[in-house]
Amino acid sequence: QVQLVESGGGSVQAGGSLNLSCTASGNTVSINVITWFRQAPGKEREGVAAIFLRGGNSYQSDSVKDRFTISRDRAKNTAYLQMDSLKSEDTAMYYCATGWVNAAFQADQYKYWGKGTQVTVSS
Numbered sequence: 001q002v003q004l005v006e007s008g009g010g011s012v013q014a015g016g017s018l019n020l021s022c023t024a025s026g027n028t029v030s031i032n033v034i035t036w037f038r039q040a041p042g043k044e045r046e047g048v049a050a051i052f053l054r055g056g057n058s059y060q061s062d063s064v065k066d067r068f069t070i071s072r073d074r075a076k077n078t079a080y081l082q083m084d085s086l087k088s089e090d091t092a093m094y095y096c097a098t099g100w101v102n103a104a105f106q107a108d109q110y111k112y113w114g115k116g117t118q119v120t121v122s123s
Contacts, residue, residue: 002026002112006096009117012086016121020081022096022114031098034072034079037107038092038119047105048094051079059104064090088123 008020022034035050049070051058058070069082079096094117097110 002028002031002098004096004098004112004114006094006114006117008081009094009119011120011122014086014088014121014123016086017082017084018086018119020083020094020096020117020119022079022081022098024077024098024112028077030100031077031112032100033104034077034096034098035101035104035110036070036079036081036094036096037105038090038094040089040092043092045095045107046092047107049081050104052104053077053079061105083119086119086121088121090119091121092119093117094119 003025005023033052036048037045038048039045049060051070051072067085072079096114099111101109
């Protein structure tokens with residue numbers, strides 16, 4: 001089993017920044033990636049950013065590229081999502097997820113999910 005703990009959500013004005021973190025614990029040898037998904041009311045879940053823990057390869061969705069940066073501290077099994085130039089459309093519940101996956105933004109590949117942290121951006 002793997003447990004995920006998220007932190008760092010909150011409310012911010014448009015143009016502002018937030019930093020999310022997600023720490024995995026437990027059987028971490030069974031995971032190879034930590035990914036952030038988000039879901040806004042009435043919208044489908046969207047993959048936002050992913051980072052592979054061993055090689056450090058990272059991916060961002062087109063909607064956040066050049067604004068969001070994902071990084072990781074491999075020793076701490078923690079991924080960070082630095083979100084800059086936030087827009088109102090970034091408002092959503094953000095979830096981190098992990099597992100042993102091949103496709104970073106394919107949600108059904110993820111076995112473990114965090115409880116989510118709310119990000120609200122006001123214009």
